[in-house]
Amino acid sequence: MDELPGGLRRVTMPLPARPGHVHTYLLPGEDGWTLVDTGLGLPDASELWADELAQAGGRVARIFVTHFHPDHVGAAADVAALTGAPVLQGRLDYAQCARVWGSEDWAAELADWFRRNGVPPVVTHELVGEGAFYRSVVRYQVDPVLVDDGDLVDGWEVVAAPGHADGQLTLFRDGALVAADHLLARITPAVGLWPESRPDPLGDFLVALERTIALEPRIAFPGHGDVIEDPVGRARQLLEHHRERLDVTATALGPEPISGYDVSVPLFGADLKPSARRFAVAETLSHLERLVREGRAVRHEDAGAVFYTAAQ
Numbered sequence: 120m121d122e123l124p125g126g127l128r129r130v131t132m133p134l135p136a137r138p139g140h141v142h143t144y145l146l147p148g149e150d151g152w153t154l155v156d157t158g159l160g161l162p163d164a165s166e167l168w169a170d171e172l173a174q175a176g177g178r179v180a181r182i183f184v185t186h187f188h189p190d191h192v193g194a195a196a197d198v199a200a201l202t203g204a205p206v207l208q209g210r211l212d213y214a215q216c217a218r219v220w221g222s223e224d225w226a227a228e229l230a231d232w233f234r235r236n237g238v239p240p241v242v243t244h245e246l247v248g249e250g251a252f253y254r255s256v257v258r259y260q261v262d263p264v265l266v267d268d269g270d271l272v273d274g275w276e277v278v279a280a281p282g283h284a285d286g287q288l289t290l291f292r293d294g295a296l297v298a299a300d301h302l303l304a305r306i307t308p309a310v311g312l313w314p315e316s317r318p319d320p321l322g323d324f325l326v327a328l329e330r331t332i333a334l335e336p337r338i339a340f341p342g343h344g345d346v347i348e349d350p351v352g353r354a355r356q357l358l359e360h361h362r363e364r365l366d367v368t369a370t371a372l373g374p375e376p377i378s379g380y381d382v383s384v385p386l387f388g389a390d391l392k393p394s395a396r397r398f399a400v401a402e403t404l405s406h407l408e409r410l411v412r413e414g415r416a417v418r419h420e421d422a423g424a425v426f427y428t429a430a431q
C-alpha cells in the first residue's frame with residue numbers, strides 16, 4: 120500500500136496478463152474510505168482485501184467502480200460482502216456490465232460480431248475462448264447504487280470519461296483526478312468499438328480529453344502505471360496520438376472494400392496473441408468509425424459483413 124498526497128492510499132492488485140497490475144485507491148472521508156475499484160475476482164480476492172484493509176485501518180464507507188472491465192469491477196461483490204459497504208457504479212456502465220458478464224448469449228454475439236468484421240473463424244474461436252476466463256473472475260455487484268456525471272460522491276465530483284469504456288467515470292476534487300483508464304502515463308488507453316457499444320467511442324474519447332484539458336487537473340491517479348504529474352500535457356499527447364493513428368488508418372483504405380480485420384493486420388502486425396488481436400480489431404474499428412464520421416471513410420454492409428472504403 121502506498122501513501123499519496125492528500126491522504127489517499129493506493130493498493131495495487133496483481134493481474135495474470137499485461138500490464139500485470141491494477142491500481143485501486145482509498146480516498147479518505149469523514150465516514151470512512153471510498154474504495155475506488157477492486158481488482159480481479161480471483162479466488163483469494165477476499166483474503167487479499169481483508170489484509171489490505173486491516174493495514175489501512177478504519178471502515179470502508181462505499182465502493183466506487185469506475186468501469187466494468189474485469190480488473191476494475193472483478194472483486195466488487197467480494198469486497199461488498201467483506202465490508203458491508205454499498206457499491207456505486209455508473210448507470211450506463213452497469214447496464215453494459217450486466218449485459219457482458221451477466222447474460223448467456225454475449226459470447227455468441229461477440230463471435231458473430233467479429234465474424235461480420237472479417238475475423239477468420241479460427242481467430243474468432245481464440246478470441247471468444249479468452250473471454251471465458253474473464254467471466255470466471257468477474258463478480259460484480261447486482262443492483263448497485265447508480266451514479267451519473269455531475270453527482271457528488273463524498274465531496275468528489277463524478278466526471279464521465281467515455282472512450283476506454285462507454286460509461287467510464289472518474290472522480291475529481293481539489294485538482295486531483297482519480298482517472299481510471301482515461302489517462303495512463305505510458306500506455307495509450309485502449310479505445311475499441313464493441314457490439315452494443317456507443318457508435319463512435321473514439322469520438323467520445325477525443326471530446327472527453329478536451330474536457331480533461333478544460334478541467335485542468337494538476338495530478339492524476341490512473342488505473343495502471345505511474346502517477347501522472349502533468350495530466351493536461353498527457354491528454355494533449357493522447358489527442359495527438361489518435362490524430363496520427365486516424366491518418367495511418369485512412370491510408371489503409373482505398374476504393375476496394377476491406378474489412379476491419381484486414382485493416383488491423385498491417386496496422387498492428389500479423390503475429391498477435393488472441394488478447395492483443397481482440398484489442399487490435401476493436402481499436403481499428405473505433406478509428407474506422409471515427410473516419411466515417413469525419414467524412415474520410417465509408418462503411419458498407421453486404422450480406423451480414425461490414426467493409427470500409429476511402430471516401431471519394
Ligand SMILES: [Zn+2]
Pocket residue numbers: 141188190191300342343
Ligand atoms: Zn484497467
